[in-house]
Amino acid sequence: MSKSGPILLLEDDHDDRDFMEKIFKELEIENERVYLKNAAEALEYLNKTSKSLFVILCDVNLPGLNGLEIKREIDNNPYLRLKSIPFVFYSTSIREEQVVEAYTELTVQGFFKKENDFTEAKNAIAAICAYWKLCRHPNA
Secondary structure (H helix, E strand, C coil), X not given: CCCCCCEEEECCCHHHHHHHHHHXXXXXXXXXXXXXXXXXXXXXXXHHCCCCCCEEEECCCCCXXXXXXXXXXXXXXXXXXXXXXXXXXXXCCCCHHHHHHHHHCCCCCEEEECCCCHHHHHHHHHHHHHHHHHCCCCCC
């Protein structure tokens, strides 16, 4: 993880992407943002990039493999697992069984509900980014 590295956002909804981009700009978060819309794009990017990512923000509901399945693929791939990229779910889908699976079967570092209210969403993104800016990390 690089504190100045890119933020990878797995998000297939263009309106949500625009909403997130407004939040990052208002928070003056300078990290590059990489928006990808599905598992195939995400896994290809993660396997090919030499960049040290800051954090992955992942929606649960994605076309093809869902967010939980993507995280399972990352966890089961020794090369990607070694990258130790912080992985946070940021999704409108917050079903209890998904949260339980994320924390008991996968190695996630957070599960947050996407808020429609700009201020609430901004506060959540600010908290996530501030936490990872302060956190010690094996690949920092």
